[in-house]
Amino acid sequence: MKIGDALKSATGLLENYSIESPLVNAELLLGKTLEFSRAWLYANSQAEMTMGEARRFMDLVAKRSLGYPLQYILGNVCFAGVELEVEPGVFIPRQETEVLLEKALEVIGETGEVLDLCTGCGNLAIGLALKRPCLKVIATDISKAAVRLAKKNACHHFVERRVEVIEGDLFDALDSGKRQKFRAIVSNPPYVPRGRLGELMVEVREFEPMAALDGGLEGLDVIKGIIELAPSRLAGGGWLVIEVDESHWEKVKREFLDRACWEEISVFPDLAGKPRVVRACFTG
Numbered sequence: 467m468k469i470g471d472a473l474k475s476a477t478g479l480l481e482n483y484s485i486e487s488p489l490v491n492a493e494l495l496l497g498k499t500l501e502f503s504r505a506w507l508y509a510n511s512q513a514e515m516t517m518g519e520a521r522r523f524m525d526l527v528a529k530r531s532l533g534y535p536l537q538y539i540l541g542n543v544c545f546a547g548v549e550l551e552v553e554p555g556v557f558i559p560r561q562e563t564e565v566l567l568e569k570a571l572e573v574i575g576e577t578g579e580v581l582d583l584c585t586g587c588g589n590l591a592i593g594l595a596l597k598r599p600c601l602k603v604i605a606t607d608i609s610k611a612a613v614r615l616a617k618k619n620a621c622h623h624f625v626e627r628r629v630e631v632i633e634g635d636l637f638d639a640l641d642s643g644k645r646q647k648f649r650a651i652v653s654n655p656p657y658v659p660r661g662r663l664g665e666l667m668v669e670v671r672e673f674e675p676m677a678a679l680d681g682g683l684e685g686l687d688v689i690k691g692i693i694e695l696a697p698s699r700l701a702g703g704g705w706l707v708i709e710v711d712e713s714h715w716e717k718v719k720r721e722f723l724d725r726a727c728w729e730e731i732s733v734f735p736d737l738a739g740k741p742r743v744v745r746a747c748f749t750g
């Protein structure tokens with residue numbers, strides 16, 4: 467089969483299965499199969515594929531057509547311009563979380579220590595460390611697979627000495643003896659209300675880890691826990707920057723307002739204009 471024909475038939479198949487951007491998906495899957503760039507595919511559209519290549523490609527297309535995430539097949543994702551490894555069992559970073567990174571960078575300064583709770587593959591922690599070369603980041607996650615991958619990603623970007631990844635439940639992962647205080651805490655925690663998990667897209671609910679999504683009955687279990695305990699780990703004037711579900715921002719803002727120790731509480735929209743990031747300053 468010719469490369470151009472393979473692309474055409476895979477695009478048609480993915481379209482029939484309602485996969486968004488079927489042509490881009492087909493190009494990336496064929497690029498992965500042949501280990502060539504998308505540009506190369508077009509320059510060589512008349513070249514013949516071997517039977518083995520065609521079979522491997524169609525296997526990937528079939529997997530993708532059933533909703534298996536493209537990023538898990540490719541094994542990587544780009545977050546804020548940084549390429550990170552991803553794998554099944556670990557949450558795939560989303561573009562909207564880049565707003566959280568941006569809003570944290572506005573306030574964290576150049577030095578000191580930042581805590582990233584629920585780090586996943588380490589996207590926020592590594593993003594912060596790369597943008598602020600004198601910053602130290604402690605990143606925690608309850609998932610063994612996430613911790614292992616975040617460590618690996620930190621090594622790939624040569625920031626493993628400034629990004630310490632620890633396994634554990636939120637703040638419990640930290641050394642309780644040290645009583646370390648951070649200049650900021652960032653987090654993109656699980657926040658999907660349990661009753662809405664079944665409404666998520668197939669790619670998400672079938673293939674991404676439930677522990678990364680399930681935020682309890684209302685979706686606020688982890689967020690409330692973070693807001694309650696953050697004051698014990700923030701230095702005065704330190705910031706908490708947290709991603710929320712678009713329908714939760716008022717409730718989350720109320721959580722801050724109900725406590726006297728927070729000021730400068732702001733809500734920021736994601737790239738689609740949905741309220742997503744809540745940021746507040748700890749008065750100390």
Ligand SMILES: C[S@@+](CC[C@H](N)C(=O)[O-])C[C@H]1O[C@@H](n2cnc3c(N)ncnc32)[C@H](O)[C@@H]1O
Binds near residue numbers: 559588688
């Ligand atoms: C929505 S994902 C976010 C991952 C990454 N920070 C990002 O922005 O893409 C949530 C992460 O929180 C972790 N997690 C869930 N409950 C946790 C808890 N109690 N303590 C620490 N991590 C937790 C999950 O394993 C998952 O990696």
